[in-house]
Amino acid sequence: MRLFSLALLVSTWAWACSALVIDTASLGLHDNQLAQHADPSLAGYLGVFFLGADPYVYFYLSNGNNPISFKALNKGSPIFKPTKGTGGVRDPTIVPGGGSEAGKKWYIIGTDLNIGKTTWDAAQRKGSKGIFVWESTDLINWVNESLVVVEDNTAGMVWAPEAIWDPAKGQYLVHWASKFYPTSDPNHIGNPSSIRIRYAYTSDFRTFSTPQTYIDRSPTNIIDLTILPLNPSNSSSQSFLRFMKDETLKTVFVETSTTGLFGTWTRAGGSSVIIQSGVEGPAAYWDNTTPGKVHLLLDFYGSDGYRPFESSNPGSNSGWTQSSRTGWPTGLRHGSVMAVDQGLYGRLSSKWG
Structure with missing residues (x-):
């Protein structure tokens, strides 16, 4: 009986290890793949945020290659303010150029919303149907401000737009959160649909394809989607992580796909x-020097804004730990972080440091 139990234990242990390897592979998290994320050419990080009472674009630069220690640029003043729409921009995200624009162009897109001029109810019933867009070829000069309408009049709002280069399509996939009202309710006074994630494709952030639904978990409301390539050093990789907020339960979770942006997505753990609960606006970025580590900013919107978390198993919903906040600024709200090389780091520091 003892020998049988030992054999069974060994057999079970071997099966579990085998299953673990299979599961890890299915999530695209091989050690050799994760090791590619550490890049010695990267010198730091650029953070793009808005502040609670100030819906404008603020830049923060990391202190060297420390992913959780940042300083305000431009003496803490906005890099720019919108002149169109509501005059306020929330949820700014910086989008690195893809394809022929890689390393040559960057975009900042954001939500057209100044909550100081409206209410949260009105902002969801009769909010802006457009997204703000700025572009730059050097991260210093931001030009061609535009407010591009992406939804029709049945939408109540367009919130938290982000974009990612889709290697399968050769275009940028732009996504945002919207809710909709029936055409029989043009004044949007009745009950809307649940909030879902919508998307469109663009090559220039001026002309967009007809929007379609990307994520619909009705009756659950989903907002604040952000997508992180699992293997950014491979421009043709079809493996991604996507973080989002369950607006109904006020929680953030992650899903993984190894079959493209429209492939099969798996939520590890069920x-x-x-x-984390009580948070929104997830912003994820790879560590420049530690292979396999991802940093995740979560906006404690009822408190002090963004707090940094980290994990070396980013495809899992468990195991995320709070990072040290010794060098982390308070009051930063929903935004994004992008790794930069020494040339860009020096340029940003010289201009606004």
């Missing part, structure tokens, strides 16, 4: 496992 449909009820989360990273």
